[in-house]
Amino acid sequence: MNLNLKNINYTSIFLFIIFLLFIFINYFIKSNLVYAGQVYSEIKKTDSSEQLFDSSETKIELLRSKIDDLSRKRNSILKEINRIEETLSFHLEIRNKKNPNTSERNSSFLKFQISFLKEKKSYLKKNLYEINLEQIDLEIKLRKKIYSLKK
Structure with a gap:
């Protein structure tokens, strides 16, 4: 059995050695940083198992980031509700004008749009209510x- 070393590329050997070096280094490191949402958590490696190091400060930061995300969602839902209300008022004004030249097809389409906008508005209000409840719950947990940290 003869090995043909002329066909082996030196860069592939070099990359393989670097790969083995990374595996060797990672095996003997005692801690790693892991990205978990908007904060970094530290994983402490022990001989028996890996344990996640959760400090109260990272939990507080996570709660604050969740509250901020919920307030952004709430603001976007409020903007959407305002836009729907404006569109709905515009459609109601058109319907109340009762133009005799409008066809039955246009009036039925207008009725459909009005009912659809009302349903969407009620759905968004329900979502807004759920977001408010979740935000209050997270604020209580944060407090x-x-x-507990002050004690």
């Missing part, structure tokens, strides 16, 4: 964490 409890801050209070």
Whole structure:
């Protein structure tokens, strides 16, 4: 059995050595940083198992980021509700004018648009209510964490 070393590329050997080096280094490192949402958590490697290092400060930061995300969602839903209300008022004005030249098809389409906008508005209000409840719940959890840190 003869090995043909002329066909082996030196860059592939070099990359393979670097790959083995990374595996060797990662095996003996005792801690790693892991991206978890908007904060970095530290994983401490022990001989028996890997344990996630959760400090109260990272939990507080996570709660604050979730509250901020919910407030952004709430603001976008409020903007959408305002836009729907404007469109709905415009369609209601058109319907109330009762132009005799409008066809039955246009009036039925207008009725459909009005009912669709009303349903969408009620759905968005329901989502807004759920977001408000979730935000209040997270704020309560945040206050409890801050209070436990002060003790």
